[in-house]
Each structure stands twice: as structure tokens, then as C-alpha cells.
Amino acid sequence: MAKVTKVLESLRKLGVEPLDDSCIVVQYAAPNLSEKVARFLIKAEPYYVLQICEEDVVLAPISWTGMVKEQQEPLKIPISTIQSVKVEESGFNYLISLKLEDGNVDLMAQQKELSIFRYSGAVSVENFWGTKNWHSNNLDGTLKQLESLGAK
Template identity: 55%
Template structure:
């Protein structure tokens, strides 16, 4: 069983139906420059899987154990579930070496950052989602384009 399938099995345990190939690694966007500097200097900022499911979007913290390959969502953390029907707008823009993903829903706005796929093999998203021992394949890069396209379709 591949590492992405293990993450999907972990998400299925939440009672949802994940869509294969529609999950990426994200972090919450820093609200200001000071927070960006702190995030850069510290490797303790958690990573999340943003997973599109049949009827909802899931944000679940990954159990990375530092920079180890993630195969499960973190225990004793409550994933965020956003029903598609409550999503008003999804905006995605390139921001340096990342994508900024802004999701507006009935409950408020969420700003996330996803690393671009081209350098993912040498960045944390690739290390966390590596599918082989050499780090040349990762499911974040494989899923990024499709996931971003599907997210855009959620805008009303």
C-alpha cells in the first residue's frame, strides 16, 4: 500500500469519502511579515492535508514527526470539515514559490499556503509525501494541479 493510500485510509476513518488524487499538503498562511519570519526560522509549524472528499473539504493535521514521511493524520486533533455547500469562493494565486489558497465560507475565511510542485522534491511537501526512498516521487506534486483546479470549481 502506498503512502498516499495510508493517508486516505486515515481520512476515511473520519466517516468521509476522500477523492483519490485530490489531496495536497498545506500550512496556514502567516498573517504578517513577523509571523512569516518566525515560521521560516522554526520548523514547528504543523502541516495539514487538504483533502477533497465526496461532499466536503477536510483539513487534517498530519503526523509528520518532524520531517518524516506522513502516512496518518495526527491523533487527538480535530480535523476541520467544510461542507461544499457552505463554500462561497476559493481564490488561488501564485505567491513566490507557493500558492496562496483563500477559502471563503459561511463560517469565515481560511488562508493557506501550498508549495509549488516544481521544487517539491527538495522542500518539505516532497519530504512529507515521498513515495519512494530516493524522494523523486511525491503525491503532493502529483496531485497539485488537479486539486487546485477542483478547488476553483467550488466557488459559487
């Protein structure tokens, strides 16, 4: 599993400058309950690293090993195009809605308290025992940073 330093190194290779302690594991939010059930049963929905950078919010595909998939181009959302950010709790997750000039990007992040039992903790594990992960370490601060981006 990838330590945060390896993730940041991979992102730098993609041409962005990540801010410290500003990356979490996310997936695109399911549009309805049927999609939520299908994802739960099939477990095929891809996960991404959401990284706040100096000029962009980056969504880079992440593998089950926790490494950024460098062969796939990440989505770079210029911070200047973000009009508002809404974060709300939904069950065991947070829903994150980025309102942009040309539409919304709706994401879901798993809450940190159970992350050691969930995918976000598995791909972001920092120690041998699996009790520390960068997703849970960064979640609160990253959510606050995201909300402040929309409050320009």
C-alpha cells in the same frame, strides 16, 4: 513516509470519503511578513493534508512521517458553505483563500517544482529515492478542483 493510500485510509477512518487524486499538503497562511520569518526560523508551524471529499473539504493534521494524526479531530468544511475560492502564486507557494459563509480560511501550499527539497515533498514521498511525491502529483488538479468549488 506515508504513501497516499495510507493517508486516504486514515481519512476514511475519520468518517469522510476522499476523492481520488485530491489531496495536498498545506499550512495556514501567515498573516504578515514577521510571521513568515518566524516560521522559517523556528519551523514549528503545523502542516495539514487538504483533502477534497464527496461532501467536505477536510484539513487533517499531518505528522513529520506523513501520517494523518488520527487522535486529532480534522476540520471539515462542508462544500455547500464555500462561497468562493481564490488561488494565486506567491513566491514559491500558492495562497488558497476559501471564502465561507462565516469567514475565510487562508492556506498556503508549496509549489510542486521544488517539493522534493521542501516539507511538502518530504512528508508525501512515494518512493525510496524521494523523487516522487503525492503532493506534487495532485497539486494542479486539486487547485483546479478547489477553484471550481467556488464557482457554483
